Amino acid sequence: MDKLHQTLMRYFGHGTFKSGQEDIIRSVLHQKDTVAMLPTGGGKSLCYQIPGYMTDGLVLIISPLLSLMEDQVERMKMRGEKRVAALNSTLTFQERRHIIRHLPSYKFLFVAPEALMSEMLLEQLKSMRIGLFVVDEAHCISEWGHDFRPEYSKLGEWREALGHPVALALTATATKQTLKDTVQTLRLQQPDFHIHSVNRPNIALVKEVHETKEAKEKRAIELVDFLQGPGIIYCPTRQMTEELALYMKQKTNQRVEFYHGGMDAGDRMLIQQQFISDQLDLICCTSAFGMGIDKANIRFVIHMSPPQSIEAFMQEIGRAGRDGKNSVSILLYTEEDAEIQQHLIQADGFDDPEIDFYLAQLTQMQINDEKKLRERLMETGLQETRARMLTHYYMMHESEQRPAILKNLKEKLQDRQTEKLRKVWQFKERIMDHNCFRQSLLSYFHEQIDQTERASSDDCCSSCGLNLSDYEKKEQSLELNEMKHWKTVLDRMFHLTKEAQH
Structure with a gap:
C-alpha cells in the first residue's frame, strides 16, 4: 500500500477512492493548479483533506455559505481533527481575533470570501505558508453562472497576495464558460482539469405537466404519500415554502418544516440539523437550502417549478442518493412556469x-x-x-x-x-422536448449518455418509460424495528449505569 492509500486508510478508514478522487489528489500533490468537477456526493472534501495531511502548510478553504463550512468543520471534528476552524459572520469579534492570532496552530481554515477583506487576517496569512488554496463551489466565480458570488471575483488577487499557493477549484456543475472564468479569475497557471460527468445514474428523472398550480400541489401530496422518503421539495418563492409545508402537515402524516433565506439563522440551522439527523421527513424550501447538506439517504427531490437554469436544477437534484442508492427527481411544471421565472x-x-x-x-x-x-x-x-x-x-x-x-x-x-x-428559456425547451430528458439535460454540458449504462438501466427518465412504483414507500422491516428496540435498551442501560456511578 503506497503512502496515499495509507493516508486514506489512516484518516478515513477507506481502502479505495471514489471515482476521480485519486487523480485529483495526485495532481495537487504534484503542485499543479487543479480544476475538478465531481458530481454531488462524489467526495470533493477528501480532495483537499488528504493533501492537507500529506503536505506542509495551512489548507485555506474558501466556502460561500455558512451552513456549508459549519457542516464541514463539524464532520472533521467528529472524525477527530482538532486543527480546524471557520471564520465567518456568526463569530464575535473576540472569537475571530482569537482564531486569527492562533492561525499557526491550525491545519485547515474555512473562510467566507468576504473574510479575506480583513487586513488583520490577510497580514497573518501572508506570514504563514499556505500549502493549498481551495475554492469550494467554484461555479460561484462566474458572473454568468447560476450562483454568482461577487466576492469570488477577488480570489485571484488575494491568492497572489498570499504568494501564489497551489490552487484547487472544486464544483459539481459547470459549463465550459464557467470553467474558463474559473481559470481566469483565480489566475491559474496551466492547470490540470479533471472533469467528470454531471450525470447521476442512480437518480431517475421525472417531468410532469399540469394545468394549474393547485393541480401541482395536489400531485405533490400524492407523491409524498407514495414515495419512500426522506425528501426535499423545492419551491420558487419563500411564501410557497410556508404554505406548502402547512398543507403537507394537514394532508399527510409526515414530519415537515419549511426553510428559506428570510428565516432567522438559528431557526435555519435547527431545521437543517433536524433533517440531517432524521427528525424530519420532508423539507419545503427555496434554493437557499442545499449546499453543505450532507445527508446521504435523501430518496426524492421534487421541484414545484423549474429553477432558473439547468445548472441549478442539476445541483439541486444532486441532494438525492448520495449513498449511491436509487432515488428520484420529479419536476412538476405548467406552461406558465417559465413566465413566472x-x-x-x-x-x-x-x-x-x-x-x-x-x-x-x-x-x-x-x-x-x-x-x-x-x-x-x-x-x-x-x-x-x-x-x-x-x-x-x-x-x-x-x-x-x-x-x-x-x-x-x-x-x-x-x-x-x-x-x-x-437560461430560463433554454431549460423550458428541454422540458417540453419529448426525447430522453436525461440526454437533453446532459447535452447542455456537451455530454452524451453512456450507451452501455443506458442499456443496463430501467431507471432513466419518464421519457424512457420509467415506472415510479420502484420508488414506492416500503413497510418498515422487522430488522429495523429490532435495531431500534436494541438501541433503546442500550440507551436505558447506559442511563442506569450513569445513575449508579453518582
Whole structure:
C-alpha cells in the first residue's frame, strides 16, 4: 500500500477512492493548479483533506455559505481533527481575533470570501505558508453562472497576495464558460482539469405537466404519500415554502418544516440539523437550502417549478442518493412556469430611477471599501443579494466619470438579466422536448449518455418509460424495528449505569 492509500486508510478508514478522487489528489500533490468537477456526493472534501495531511502548510478553504463550512468543520471534528476552524459572520469579534492570532496552530481554515477583506487576517496569512488554496463551489466565480458570488471575483488577487499557493477549484456543475472564468479569475497557471460527468445514474428523472398550480400541489401530496422518503421539495418563492409545508402537515402524516433565506439563522440551522439527523421527513424550501447538506439517504427531490437554469436544477437534484442508492427527481411544471421565472428575474432587476438613486448613494460615500458600500445600500432597504451585485459592478468602474459609470452599470445589469432569461428559456425547451430528458439535460454540458449504462438501466427518465412504483414507500422491516428496540435498551442501560456511578 503506497503512502496515499495509507493516508486514506489512516484518516478515513477507506481502502479505495471514489471515482476521480485519486487523480485529483495526485495532481495537487504534484503542485499543479487543479480544476475538478465531481458530481454531488462524489467526495470533493477528501480532495483537499488528504493533501492537507500529506503536505506542509495551512489548507485555506474558501466556502460561500455558512451552513456549508459549519457542516464541514463539524464532520472533521467528529472524525477527530482538532486543527480546524471557520471564520465567518456568526463569530464575535473576540472569537475571530482569537482564531486569527492562533492561525499557526491550525491545519485547515474555512473562510467566507468576504473574510479575506480583513487586513488583520490577510497580514497573518501572508506570514504563514499556505500549502493549498481551495475554492469550494467554484461555479460561484462566474458572473454568468447560476450562483454568482461577487466576492469570488477577488480570489485571484488575494491568492497572489498570499504568494501564489497551489490552487484547487472544486464544483459539481459547470459549463465550459464557467470553467474558463474559473481559470481566469483565480489566475491559474496551466492547470490540470479533471472533469467528470454531471450525470447521476442512480437518480431517475421525472417531468410532469399540469394545468394549474393547485393541480401541482395536489400531485405533490400524492407523491409524498407514495414515495419512500426522506425528501426535499423545492419551491420558487419563500411564501410557497410556508404554505406548502402547512398543507403537507394537514394532508399527510409526515414530519415537515419549511426553510428559506428570510428565516432567522438559528431557526435555519435547527431545521437543517433536524433533517440531517432524521427528525424530519420532508423539507419545503427555496434554493437557499442545499449546499453543505450532507445527508446521504435523501430518496426524492421534487421541484414545484423549474429553477432558473439547468445548472441549478442539476445541483439541486444532486441532494438525492448520495449513498449511491436509487432515488428520484420529479419536476412538476405548467406552461406558465417559465413566465413566472421571467417575472421573478425582471422584478429582481433595476429600473433607471433605482440605478440613479443607488449610484448617488455610492458616489456620496467617496470610499472604495466594497463591504461598507454594500452595507450603505442595505441601510436604504436594498436586499443583500441585489446590493452585492450592484456594488460589485460599481467597483469595476468606480474610477470613471459618473456618466460612464451609469452607462456601464446599466449595460452590466441588463446583460446579466438577459443571460438569466436566456437560461430560463433554454431549460423550458428541454422540458417540453419529448426525447430522453436525461440526454437533453446532459447535452447542455456537451455530454452524451453512456450507451452501455443506458442499456443496463430501467431507471432513466419518464421519457424512457420509467415506472415510479420502484420508488414506492416500503413497510418498515422487522430488522429495523429490532435495531431500534436494541438501541433503546442500550440507551436505558447506559442511563442506569450513569445513575449508579453518582
